[in-house]
Amino acid sequence: MSEQPTTRTSTNTAGWPLGLAGVALVIIGSFLSWSFDASILGDLSINLYPGSLQILAIILAVLALILLLAEKGPLQSRLGQWLDATLGLRALGIMLTVYMVLVLIAISVESDGLINVNPGGYVSLVGALLILVSSRLLPLRQLHDLSRARLPGWFEILAIALMMAAVLFGAAYALGLTDAWSFVLCLVFIAGVIAALFRTGTMSWFGHVAQRHKKVLTLAAFVVAFFFPFTQGGSDANMSIATQVLIFAATAMGLNIVVGLAGLLDLGYIAFLGSGAYVAAMLSESAFATIDWHPPFPVVVLIGACVAATLGLIIGSPTLRVSGDYLAIVTLGFGEIFRLAMFNLDGINGPLLTNGPNGIPGIPELQIGNFNFGDEHTVAGLELGRFSNYYFLLLILIGFVILVFARLNDSRIGRGWVAIREDEKAAEAMGVNVFGLKLLAFAIGAFLAGLAGTIKAHQDVAVSPDQYIFLESAFLLAAIVLGGMGTIAGVLLGATILKLLPEKLRFFSEYRLLLFGLLLVLMMRFRPEGLVASRRRQLEFHEEDEELAVAIESELVEEAK
Known part of the structure; x- marks a missing residue:
């Protein structure tokens, strides 16, 4: 099947070093103390010993670094032509900024004021803002359609296994959080990762992989569900x-x-x-x-x-x-x-x-x-x-x-x-x-x-x-x-x-x-067909989207083959 490249426009290229600086600040700030009060948010008061919420920020920063290197760096030749790195970086920048703002709000609410926020929190916030700004400055380029990429069968099955393992450990970690603010921040982290996967086109590719290996996906899902009690x-x-x-x-x-x-x-x-x-x-x-x-x-x-x-x-x-x-x-x-x-x-x-x-x-x-x-x-x-x-x-x-x-x-x-x-x-x-x-x-x-x-x-x-x-x-x-x-x-x-x-x-x-x-109102506004929509429902709610109709028609033809 022929590829359908997407047209991109070029803008300021100064965003790449700015993004690297933002990633560095987020990681450095996460190794510094975020909170003066050690009794809140799982103890974020120790220098050079990141707490669980600081580790989540580091993970988001590392994902941003991967996208930056795919945009302009050693990963460009392998991933740059397929991953929509700029749009993924924008999603990460937004969610990382929201994450850091909520961290400061949580510390302020739980410990009576912003005075209890240590410098590490502000350093990571500045880093998140730099990543967000850099994503707006990076150029948008012409890319191949990642959803059409075909890799060896063993690699696609491995991708399914890794995705299911991430779901298992993510669910176990989220359920293990007893503090409401920590749980909210964990949800923001998960939303940031998922948004980046969608914006880069990775989830579209994974959807095609899931269609090609339905039995493997179903078996992996039940294996994950079976082992869930053993993680609690x-x-x-x-x-x-x-x-x-x-x-x-x-x-x-x-x-x-x-x-x-x-x-x-x-x-x-x-x-x-x-x-x-x-x-x-x-x-x-x-x-x-x-x-x-x-x-x-x-x-x-x-x-x-x-x-x-x-x-x-x-x-x-x-x-x-x-x-x-x-x-x-x-x-x-x-x-x-x-x-x-x-x-x-x-x-x-x-x-x-x-x-x-x-x-x-x-x-x-x-x-x-x-x-x-x-x-x-x-x-x-x-x-x-x-x-x-x-x-x-x-x-x-x-x-x-x-x-x-x-x-x-x-x-x-x-x-x-x-x-x-x-x-x-x-x-x-x-x-x-x-x-x-x-x-x-x-x-x-x-x-x-x-x-x-x-x-x-x-x-x-x-x-x-x-x-x-x-x-x-x-x-x-x-x-x-x-x-x-x-x-x-x-x-x-x-x-x-x-x-x-x-x-x-x-x-x-x-x-x-x-x-x-509020969640339902936002869903009706931005995704009325639901989080995981069938092709028919997508077309019902987006009849004017000709590109979507063509994409779904091509998927059906591919499955028929």
């Missing part, structure tokens, strides 16, 4: 967050069938998760369980999922004749009806099934055969607690959900759902069974949510109506919109962000919803 040092707090993320992601994946593929706006989806959880609770051996029958857990899973699917059919049959805003209102009402029904099935206002507002507490730990999920286990000298046990079970569940979604998406049924989402009338005119496929989407989505609910009940050891409010449905929908409707990786990423950030940013408890809303 037996921390129940972090593994509790991880299990909640997996439950949230599995549920969001089911909703992704309804919203992302079929285009049906469901605002009461949390009810299907709740129905599975209540079935597991009522059939458990809890002292407060209301049904005197305790089948094995695999049977409970199937019953809970089938009950949720039945509710999906019940709500779908009379309401799927409507669409758009009317469907959203009906599903919103169903979510509230479910919650209120759980309040009233208390033996007074209705049959004794849910114990009303008290819910069903004291749900025992899962036990499959002789394996009790509440027991601690030692593997390779590392302690794995109860949350790690549930994590591995949920990992199997999320693998099953992803398999179902992927198979449906590539099937005739999936194409029918997409046709309905694009134009329901046109799909019906072409012979698509619109009502039947809508009903099937509701039933399958509810079935998958019910599966997750049966595990959630045991992991939480209690269920109550207050766990299944409208806000939870809104968060599930937001995860799909944020990550990218109709995609697997996007939903997983969106669910992780929306479940992880509230847990780690409790320092901003009064402003968490404000930050959440």
Whole structure:
């Protein structure tokens, strides 16, 4: 395939030595003390012994140095014709400057004033500003299209392995941060690296590599997920967050069938998760369980999922004749009806099934055969607690959900759902069974949510109506919109962000919803198709972008070959 070079214009070349000076100042400043107070931000008060946040600044500076050498230096002949070094340097300069400004703000807030900022912090800030200025002075040159670069297969597989390893250690490090300011600065660092990868074209190339080695990428992702508990040092707090993320992601994946593929706006989806959880609770051996029958857990899973699917059919049959805003209102009402029904099935206002507002507490730990999920286990000298046990079970569940979604998406049924989402009338005119496929989407989505609910009940050891409010449905929908409707990786990423950030940013408890809303507004403005968008969604939101249409068409032709 022919390369499509990008036209660049030349400007002032004095930015290169200025950038080198900026890199040197950032590194020198990071080896100096940033803070007078040793008790904040992981102790940044020691000269010649960088703390973890100072090491992150050094890493950003080293990445900037690599881009500078690719622009004009020993790496120019190897990387300069492919990497969009100037644009990548601009992204790094912006994020490094933001990073250093936030460091100074954090030190000022945590230790009562800028007077506690030591000279090293200001030196690194000046260095970041110099890198930013130099990126604006460097010339923009004509480059080859990096996404078309083909390297040996072993190198591409190695790139996938390194990327997955970086994800594993990055997630382990971020979750290990208990200080809110340190976590925010870590997010800025990650955002800076990702922005640089996108701006240089590296992520575009990696996307093509991932398409060529889908099985390797999938296997690497599950290997990383499997080894994640072994990086947490037996921390129940972090593994509790991880299990909640997996439950949230599995549920969001089911909703992704309804919203992302079929285009049906469901605002009461949390009810299907709740129905599975209540079935597991009522059939458990809890002292407060209301049904005197305790089948094995695999049977409970199937019953809970089938009950949720039945509710999906019940709500779908009379309401799927409507669409758009009317469907959203009906599903919103169903979510509230479910919650209120759980309040009233208390033996007074209705049959004794849910114990009303008290819910069903004291749900025992899962036990499959002789394996009790509440027991601690030692593997390779590392302690794995109860949350790690549930994590591995949920990992199997999320693998099953992803398999179902992927198979449906590539099937005739999936194409029918997409046709309905694009134009329901046109799909019906072409012979698509619109009502039947809508009903099937509701039933399958509810079935998958019910599966997750049966595990959630045991992991939480209690269920109550207050766990299944409208806000939870809104968060599930937001995860799909944020990550990218109709995609697997996007939903997983969106669910992780929306479940992880509230847990780690409790320092901003009064402003968490404000930050959440601001994030969605920015997404709708700058990337409405989501963080990981499908090609179809990209074209829907950027119809005027002819270059994007040509690029996607060429990708499809390449994959067809």
